[in-house]
Amino acid sequence: MTVRRVMGIETEYGISVPGDPAANPMLLSGQVVNAYASAQGIRAAHASWDYADEAPLRDARGFEVGRAFADASQLTDEEDPTLANVVLTNGARLYVDHAHPEYSSPEVTSPRAAVAWDRAGELIMAESVRRLSQVPPGVNLYKNNTDGKGQSYGTHENYLMRRETPFTDIVRHLVPFFVARQVMTGSGRVGIGVDSRNHGFQLSQRSDFFEVEVGLETTLKRPIINTRDEPHAVADLYRRLHVIIGDANHCDVANLLKLGTTSLVLAMVEDRAIDVDLTVVRPVSTLQAVSHDPTCRQLVELRDGTKLTAVQLLWRYHELAERYLQDRYGAERDDDTVEVMRWWATVLDKLERDPAEAAREVDWVGKQQVLQGYIDRDGLDWSDPRLRAVDIQWSDVRPDKGIFHRLRRAGRFEELVSDAQVLEAVHQPPEDTRAYFRGKCLEKYPDQIAAASWDSVIFDVPGQASLQRVPMLEPLRGTRASVGGLLDRSPDAATLLRELASASRQVPTRVE
Amino acid sequence: MPSQEQSRPQRRDDAPDEGPEPTPAAPEASARKENLDSDIDSVLDEIDGVLESNAEEFVRGFVQKGGQ
Numbered sequence: 001m002t003v004r005r006v007m008g009i010e011t012e013y014g015i016s017v018p019g020d021p022a023a024n025p026m027l028l029s030g031q032v033v034n035a036y037a038s039a040q041g042i043r044a045a046h047a048s049w050d051y052a053d054e055a056p057l058r059d060a061r062g063f064e065v066g067r068a069f070a071d072a073s074q075l076t077d078e079e080d081p082t083l084a085n086v087v088l089t090n091g092a093r094l095y096v097d098h099a100h101p102e103y104s105s106p107e108v109t110s111p112r113a114a115v116a117w118d119r120a121g122e123l124i125m126a127e128s129v130r131r132l133s134q135v136p137p138g139v140n141l142y143k144n145n146t147d148g149k150g151q152s153y154g155t156h157e158n159y160l161m162r163r164e165t166p167f168t169d170i171v172r173h174l175v176p177f178f179v180a181r182q183v184m185t186g187s188g189r190v191g192i193g194v195d196s197r198n199h200g201f202q203l204s205q206r207s208d209f210f211e212v213e214v215g216l217e218t219t220l221k222r223p224i225i226n227t228r229d230e231p232h233a234v235a236d237l238y239r240r241l242h243v244i245i246g247d248a249n250h251c252d253v254a255n256l257l258k259l260g261t262t263s264l265v266l267a268m269v270e271d272r273a274i275d276v277d278l279t280v281v282r283p284v285s286t287l288q289a290v291s292h293d294p295t296c297r298q299l300v301e302l303r304d305g306t307k308l309t310a311v312q313l314l315w316r317y318h319e320l321a322e323r324y325l326q327d328r329y330g331a332e333r334d335d336d337t338v339e340v341m342r343w344w345a346t347v348l349d350k351l352e353r354d355p356a357e358a359a360r361e362v363d364w365v366g367k368q369q370v371l372q373g374y375i376d377r378d379g380l381d382w383s384d385p386r387l388r389a390v391d392i393q394w395s396d397v398r399p400d401k402g403i404f405h406r407l408r409r410a411g412r413f414e415e416l417v418s419d420a421q422v423l424e425a426v427h428q429p430p431e432d433t434r435a436y437f438r439g440k441c442l443e444k445y446p447d448q449i450a451a452a453s454w455d456s457v458i459f460d461v462p463g464q465a466s467l468q469r470v471p472m473l474e475p476l477r478g479t480r481a482s483v484g485g486l487l488d489r490s491p492d493a494a495t496l497l498r499e500l501a502s503a504s505r506q507v508p509t510r511v512e
Numbered sequence: 513m514p515s516q517e518q519s520r521p522q523r524r525d526d527a528p529d530e531g532p533e534p535t536p537a538a539p540e541a542s543a544r545k546e547n548l549d550s551d552i553d554s555v556l557d558e559i560d561g562v563l564e565s566n567a568e569e570f571v572r573g574f575v576q577k578g579g580q
Binding site: 012015016019020100147148149153244370373374377388389392406407 | 567578
């Protein structure tokens with residue numbers, strides 16, 4: 001495999017009411033979801049989430065946590081009528097996760113598409129903020145991962161993998177990679193320590209919140225490798241690797257590299273192409289030490305005694321990937337892989353020469369440059385609240401207030417995906433995964449869908465006593481190529497289901 | 513597509529920088545630094561226009577519940 005595989009990004013947004021820090025975030029998050037959904041004509045009673053196949057307590061290591069022993073925050077599959085939860089025509093899920101509004105992108109097959117549909121989510125959040133602002137003081141949303149006071153909320157990546165790949169191999173090769181990856185993909189943060197008890201700047205929003213190497217939890221004792229085993233697909237064939245360590249990115253290049261380089265490392269793990277042991281000694285504390293050093297000189301110690309910087313460690317993975325691609329594909333590489341490999345080398349080169357050179361590609365570098373500008377111009381030190389204000393407002397989703405967005409429009413960052421492409425991704429699903437079927441059904445038959453999820457659409461056809469559930473356990477079925485014509489010629493859900501049954505592509509099964 | 517400004521980077525090791533830019537002489541470097549400074553100043557001016565006026569209160573008010 002190459003950088004291409006089924007993947008997606010889920011982002012929990014920071015939420016606040018200007019002047020009212022005590023406002024109830026669950027209620028507010030529900031308002032955010034409902035404001036967008038109702039503007040799209042989505043009614044709460046329709047297109048709600050189908051929880052039948054969710055199993056958040058199943059562990060990739062082969063056991064299941066008893067519900068009674070789980071923290072309440074781990075029970076993500078229990079329906080609560082007060083929580084808004086909708087599926088959009090672009091195939092994404094927009095809902096309330098704990099105390100944050102979350103946008104889970106549709107399944108895509110390339111890092112570039114992941115960037116497009118991730119940015120679409122931000123436009124959706126901005127539209128909701130715009131609508132809610134009509135009743136002051138409104139609600140503001142932030143694409144970041146911490147409040148700097150001890151709380152963090154996630155941006156998770158999902159990668160579809162072959163089930164047969166031993167999980168221990170994933171852990172062995174991915175932990176060192178994640179310790180180092182943040183130098184390319186960190187979003188930058190003012191404050192050291194989960195509650196910012198020390199002043200200063202660090203590379204990553206998330207790194208201080210990680211406590212263990214491997215584990216099932218996502219909200220406490222966060223692990224570098226998360227073991228949640230909830231494939232949302234044929235469980236015998238696939239696992240969905242749920243990566244919780246990443247920051248929310250604004251920069252296209254950093255976001256592309258986050259998905260693309262990780263996908264390549266996973267491809268090498270699946271094909272057993274990594275023949276060296278890059279195991280890092282004390283990975284959790286090293287993760288934090290790397291994050292705390294914006295000069296990128298912090299040394300990482302490997303088990304064999306080698307000491308190298310995070311950038312050098314990433315070069316090792318880059319070389320392995322280059323050799324792997326050369327062996328498998330020679331010069332016959334797809335455009336997505338070529339693009340990722342080129343940016344990967346470009347960014348590592350810049351970080352190695354002088355991190356400041358990567359200000360157009362890497363979030364933390366761009367943010368640090370602005371913060372350093374304030375320090376130099378106004379004689380501030382790192383304890384000044386203005387620097388923390390810049391850090392927070394950097395990620396404001398509003399185009400006029402968000403600092404990143406203002407600088408982006410001023411042309412200060414490399415853009416890989418155009419505004420027009422992002423706008424299209426707000427409404428249109430990817431064409432090459434099951435998200436196409438999901439999104440198009442929502443667009444064409446919104447009143448005839450009772451619920452949907454990653455791996456099913458449940459139809460409520462007028463005149464029929466029972467609901468009909470179309471399972472979609474193969475993420476690469478339900479594409480435009482396979483069902484586009486069928487959808488085009490089916491004026492209603494009844495026709496669609498009849499055609500589907502007769503084509504026996506996917507046989508609807510009756511559900512209560 | 514990637515911008516034209518990136519070169520196809522080489523494996524670095526101890527090779528000199530192989531990018532398109534020659535290693536700048538000191539006077540050029542300081543000129544570039546001045547350009548960078550005035551560039552950053554204009555960025556800060558723009559941010560000043562939108563930054564929350566009471567930074568301390570804004571930061572104090574940004575309180576989140578934990579998530580995943």
